Amino acid sequence: MNPDLKAERAGASFDPKALTPHLYGGQARLERFNAVRRLIEEDPVFRVDDYYFASREERYTRAMEKTSRLVQLVKQHNLSEEESIVMRLCIREQLPLGLHWVMFIPAIKGQGTPEQQKKWLPLAQSLRIVGTYAQTEMGHGTFLRGLETTATYDPATKQFVLHMSDHGPHAFIVQIRDLDSHKPLPGVSVGDIGPKLGYDSMDNGFLKLDHVRIPRDQMLMKFAQDPKPSPVWIHVWSPERPDDFAQVSESGAYTRPPNTKLSYGTMIYVRSVMISDAARHLQAATTIAIRYGVVRRQSLLEETASKETQVLDYNSSQQQLFPLLGWAYACHFAGQHLIKMYQDLQASLNRADLSMLEYVHGTTTGLKALVTTIASEGLETCRKACGGHGYSRFSGLPDFYQDYVPACTYEGENNVMKLQCARYLVKCFRQAAKGRNLAPEMSYIGQATKPSHTSKPLNLDGPDAWLHWKIQSRVLEAKACLSLAAAVRELDRQLGSTSKGKAWNNAAEPLSAAALEHSQVVMLRLLEGGIATPSIADTARRALESLRSLLALKLIQAQAPALQLANLLSAMDVQHLSTAVTKLLAVVRRDAVALVDAFDLSDHFLNSALGRYDGQVYEALYAAAQKSTLNATPVTRAVQEHLQPLMKFSRAMLGMPKL
Amino acid sequence: MNPDLKAERAGASFDPKALTPHLYGGQARLERFNAVRRLIEEDPVFRVDDYYFASREERYTRAMEKTSRLVQLVKQHNLSEEESIVMRLCIREQLPLGLHWVMFIPAIKGQGTPEQQKKWLPLAQSLRIVGTYAQTEMGHGTFLRGLETTATYDPATKQFVLHMSDHGPHAFIVQIRDLDSHKPLPGVSVGDIGPKLGYDSMDNGFLKLDHVRIPRDQMLMKFAQDPKPSPVWIHVWSPERPDDFAQVSESGAYTRPPNTKLSYGTMIYVRSVMISDAARHLQAATTIAIRYGVVRRQSLLEETASKETQVLDYNSSQQQLFPLLGWAYACHFAGQHLIKMYQDLQASLNRADLSMLEYVHGTTTGLKALVTTIASEGLETCRKACGGHGYSRFSGLPDFYQDYVPACTYEGENNVMKLQCARYLVKCFRQAAKGRNLAPEMSYIGQATKPSHTSKPLNLDGPDAWLHWKIQSRVLEAKACLSLAAAVRELDRQLGSTSKGKAWNNAAEPLSAAALEHSQVVMLRLLEGGIATPSIADTARRALESLRSLLALKLIQAQAPALQLANLLSAMDVQHLSTAVTKLLAVVRRDAVALVDAFDLSDHFLNSALGRYDGQVYEALYAAAQKSTLNATPVTRAVQEHLQPLMKFSRAMLGMPKL
């Protein structure tokens, strides 16, 4: 064990091992998860020592091998659905069958009639068939209404010809490969789209259908049999929803679904998964950067010091890493909360109660954009905080970034998501202005409609007053209201002089800002809610509260001039704020290693020379480098073929002195 | 030609072809560069169609092949030094011999005695030997004084034993490989450090020296022969400078160099190259994102529109891309200016005039941090602006990012650079407070020392008043002063209660912010200076002025609350500012394609399906995908080996209905 890391662990104010179970739903669940994790980590198929040296083809092939082994293990150990999901999460790789599990099967469950489910689900679940989810076209991703692939129903043959329709997007099950040879069927062109920034282990594909015919009952049309459909989980790549519940009769009559919003409920699940994914990535990256930050010593903070400074002691490292650590916890708790919210929503929708729908939909669009942005940018911040060694793939950080960052684009492109959230906020604002009641979570928006001259500064009596959640949440809300009021002002100004579409477009920037501000309020509430879990020991809670305070105060500090200008903070409040932040950095510094240790991510999962639990970073880096494929021979092929002839020619021509 | 792109070109307010020569030093120079470019682009060795499909080994081998061909072409066409540099820049790849040219040779030139230069330069220039630059150790990059490799002089043998010294870093020429076999010599362990986030074509190496002996005259010690050394270009990886000009006599006596700051001059050259590099990358990325932005249509801005909207018409795209286009031009002009500044500095140092040194050094540290941050983050912004297709390597953008982003780390880690710049700024502030004169470029800092209650708002009489450079530069300067004054206030507050080291560390955040603000002032001045080049046609100049105004106003807008709070802007000024920005977005929108066309980057260099001059993006994406190695066979090996057995087993066990 590296002595610096050991000292950090000895000096922490709480025991991370006591916190871990509360992050994963209690001791019993944690133990079950750990047992599953061991199955993976002790199996040679899942070894990670070849991970950084594999070509794309090898990565893909190994990922397929892992997938196949995973399926065997699930069967062999009779694992539950939940355990098999945990198992997949232990494998730090996009699995080529991922879409089969998270999109194809759920789409059949969510949109198929009972007959369709009966036919297709057993085939898919037993892997007798393997499916994907092909919605985006080259020309259309965000704008689903613009999709150009069409399906024409031919009543004579009771078939769809995948070629032409104008009813908006629908979901079909289309066989594209031969069951025996696995070769594409006639009329189907299918292949890999080529290398990407990340996702090397995935063969994301293109698909072209040329008058491909499928039977009528391969259009998913749950609504035909089930007039009051319960909205269900289905993975959707876009803010615009396909008409999941439309139907086409045998004679070819088309029926629109009763309420397209019903399927909104299902997106919440996907978003909760995405937020948990952000959490996992941020946890990994902060674990690596913070452990390395106490092992790495560089430069002298005081000229007279006898030892170089641990880089985590530099204020710039702390300012960058500690808020990200706060976000890692916030995303963790938020992901868990959203699952509950999804279940509540399902229940209320099944009672035909749509009251929650708007809040949940309006808010999760903003959360998706905020969280994926913070996590992806945060991964690069953590990488850079490791200096030159962060650029090595052995640090683990490049791969985390490359595989995570597309989350900013899929499941609703972030610019589009922010604007959707803003639409909801503006609607709330207008309702509040008319004196209507808002969902309880949104009632704070009422402030935004009050005239600004009535505001009074906090006038706190010292830096410590800033440590109270009540104060923090009040200012965070005030800040979001300030931003929303400004956005509405700009929107109204634009509406006064141009068309509706242009006005919204011209006001996009303040509207997007308001969406992010609201999302911050929600995330910080969820963080606070998570910390308040009664079972968490007081020592750990205090450490988490300091982390939350730091994050909240940094967010407030970023808008301090605007808050002061709006007479919500006094100059003295801002001064106290700055003092409180400096104090909190030192408090969080003490527990930084314990706070990442509590995530309990394994060395196998991190696969990082810098983030190892034992802190033996230089040994690990050096050992890993020895395995580089370019070191297989003392002189590379490139040098032999191209450099040596050039040098030898030059020496022969010009002569060579003895060195 | 894509019709949308054609229409954009027809509608531009100026002719990009008339602007291009002024960016590259006139028509004659441009033509020479184009001739060199053709040599590369017409040579099959430099074809780029295999670029995205190659493994790391293949990338490295191909890059070596290209290097070898480049050397032949330079010889064959008798190209000048400048032309051969241009030739290297036409190859969008880190070349394995890059360090030989930009570090090894310059180090000998800069630090070697005349004898050493006479011996080593011809060998290196003719590639009879090939060198690298090995300074950073596993444990030390930023903090050079902490380096652990040592060199002990053994007067008996007149050799250095690379093992132990305490005089600070020095430069040695050490032969590490055998001239014939190219194998490492005894005592030398050398190899590739393994895969990185980018730089696939480079074998960045590790090196271990075990009591390796070299003759005394392989320590570079120019100063021994040349008591008034002229500071020269030498690539250095760190803000802390090696003692380039120290010497060790035959008997082993060590002499310190007269003024370690003399070698500072040389860093400026490196920084100018880095800023030009930022320019080239931003030019490429904005070219791709802006051309794609007019070809890509997605969603309806107005519900009633008959055609989908070009994504460049979305405000969020414009807000993100147009400032980056402004930075691309700013970096371009700044890079050119810094070369001149370097030459002036050289000349003044040769006259033993050190007056420029501090300003140039203090300012370029901040520029390095600002520019590499904006460029690297900007590359990702451009990529995301292309939606899902930006994630494909065929977009060109992933590779630009992966190869560019280490610039934030090497040549002085950015956090460290910002703090160095801040040190200089604080010094200027203190001098100004004492009424001393500052370098003319810094005299604006004087404002920062004035009491804030004396400030008066601009009170502009309308949005158009914001379009004047005088107003913009005045507010940019005021903004930088505001930030510096706040940083000094915080620093002084800290100095009142803690040690010097801790005080600077605790105040790191406002200090770093002040450094960036100052750097913005300098960059915008250089942009304005470049635009003012008399030879540029008025139509093009007007377009560039709008771009500059947009960039300046966006920077000001980001700090509007602070400026208003400080009574430097009135509420009405801020309102006008917002109106001016909206107007400018539309003006820049019209010329966006012309402004990127003027960079004249070739399709060969961009190697981007999305950024093609002809806008045939979907055809190019589809064609490129066909070449994916995973498409070589209709069924991949991974599927055959791992998926098919699983599926077949399952079907055999459970039966398979006819589909």
Ligand SMILES: Cc1cc2nc3c(=O)[nH]c(=O)nc-3n(C[C@H](O)[C@H](O)[C@H](O)COP(=O)(O)OP(=O)(O)OC[C@H]3O[C@@H](n4cnc5c(N)ncnc54)[C@H](O)[C@@H]3O)c2cc1C
């Ligand atoms: C790794 C990865 C995996 C994927 N997997 C799948 C899959 O399995 N199945 C599938 O069907 N799809 C998949 N997708 C596609 C994904 O769903 C789309 O890329 C995504 O929906 C974004 O749409 P787009 O690519 O059309 O972007 P575009 O909408 O073209 O975005 C381009 C630009 O236009 C802007 N823009 C577009 N519309 C608006 C608007 N209304 N207002 C303001 N700005 C706008 C965006 O902000 C962006 O800057 C995947 C994508 C990735 C990156």
Ligand SMILES: Cc1cc2nc3c(=O)[nH]c(=O)nc-3n(C[C@H](O)[C@H](O)[C@H](O)COP(=O)(O)OP(=O)(O)OC[C@H]3O[C@@H](n4cnc5c(N)ncnc54)[C@H](O)[C@@H]3O)c2cc1C
């Ligand atoms: C692609 C690439 C190519 C390279 N090529 C070469 C080469 O050819 N030859 C060579 O010799 N080197 C090379 N380097 C190494 C490079 O010079 C170093 O990585 C760089 O100087 C940063 O130093 P470091 O890695 O020690 O980072 P560290 O200094 O360890 O940085 C780690 C963290 O500590 C912080 N930190 C460190 N000191 C301070 C301080 N005083 N104040 C505040 N914060 C601090 C940093 O901000 C950072 O967050 C290369 C690096 C890369 C990425």
